[in-house]
Amino acid sequence: MKIEVDKGSGFCFGVVEAIRRAEERLEQDTHLFCLGDIVHNNSEVERLKKKGLTTISHEQFFTMSNTTVLLRAHGEPPEIYKYAQENNIKLVDATCPVVLKLQKRILKSYENSAKDNSQLVIYGKKGHAEVNGLVGQTKGAALVVEGIEDLEQLDYTRPIVLYSQTTKGLEGLHLLTGELKNKTSNVPVKIHDTICRQVANRIPGIKKFAARFELVLFVSGKKSSNGKMLFDICSSVNPNTKFISELCEINSDWFLNIDSVGICGATSTPKQLLEEVAGYLAQLELDQNV
Numbered sequence: 001m002k003i004e005v006d007k008g009s010g011f012c013f014g015v016v017e018a019i020r021r022a023e024e025r026l027e028q029d030t031h032l033f034c035l036g037d038i039v040h041n042n043s044e045v046e047r048l049k050k051k052g053l054t055t056i057s058h059e060q061f062f063t064m065s066n067t068t069v070l071l072r073a074h075g076e077p078p079e080i081y082k083y084a085q086e087n088n089i090k091l092v093d094a095t096c097p098v099v100l101k102l103q104k105r106i107l108k109s110y111e112n113s114a115k116d117n118s119q120l121v122i123y124g125k126k127g128h129a130e131v132n133g134l135v136g137q138t139k140g141a142a143l144v145v146e147g148i149e150d151l152e153q154l155d156y157t158r159p160i161v162l163y164s165q166t167t168k169g170l171e172g173l174h175l176l177t178g179e180l181k182n183k184t185s186n187v188p189v190k191i192h193d194t195i196c197r198q199v200a201n202r203i204p205g206i207k208k209f210a211a212r213f214e215l216v217l218f219v220s221g222k223k224s225s226n227g228k229m230l231f232d233i234c235s236s237v238n239p240n241t242k243f244i245s246e247l248c249e250i251n252s253d254w255f256l257n258i259d260s261v262g263i264c265g266a267t268s269t270p271k272q273l274l275e276e277v278a279g280y281l282a283q284l285e286l287d288q289n290v
């Protein structure tokens with residue numbers, strides 16, 4: 001059986017940098033809190049936990065004081081910074097620079113919206129950490145739309161300014177904005193494509209990769225929205241694509257009469273985990289041939 005790991009998969013630079021900042025800090029301190037999972041991947045969270053990184057929820061954060069907390073690549077809304085300042089919490093801010101720039105643009109648009117009565121719209125996943133951080137720049141005023149069905153909620157008598165969550169797919173954005181333009185012939189609409197190319201540029205590569213194999217193992221944490229999007233893309237070109245988060249989810253029956261397996265993953269999937277999956281399959285094949 002031919003087994004190949006996709007060279008284009010693995011962490012994006014935002015996640016690599018957040019992990020580097022956590023590990024750097026843990027060299028000075030034995031312990032560090034992280035607001036939410038540093039990456040949507042259990043094995044990486046567990047690896048860093050052993051080094052002293054403890055994930056805390058937002059509820060827990062708002063009970064803390066006099067400590068140090070790492071902010072992950074997704075970014076956070078302004079109230080986190082305010083609470084930290086008021087409660088002597090030192091922040092190690094690992095917000096990805098791409099997300100930080102987007103937050104600043106949204107804040108500026110929000111400030112301008114008072115002048116022209118425009119409404120801010122974010123194409124993204126409701127409740128996602130990055131989206132919460134973006135909506136936070138507008139004091140909760142921005143509307144989050146997940147798809148065409150949510151466009152009904154917009155007020156078509158006011159100008160519209162739309163931004164996208166960095167990890168959404170370009171295809172979805174184009175569908176949504178096409179529909180939006182059909183509905184808004186009388187009001188100005190500004191569309192800002194703020195999808196991160198670290199994700200978008202992976203799509204053509206992963207499509208080609210997935211089409212080359214009889215079976216594809218897509219490895220990702222279940223909470224990763226980028227993982228869900230890339231899995232859907234792999235499945236669209238290769239219906240024999242299986243989603244796994246851990247080695248124990250692999251079913252040996254999947255490989256009966258299969259000659260080639262491709263292994264790929266999300267921007268939050270460690271390359272090392274993909275290599276482990278490859279090693280596991282090679283061992284499985286050896287065991288079955290004995």
Ligand code: SF4
Pocket residue numbers: 012013014015073074096097098099166167196197198199267
């Ligand atoms: S996907 Fe892009 S924006 Fe998001 S953390 Fe990675 S590099 Fe940053």
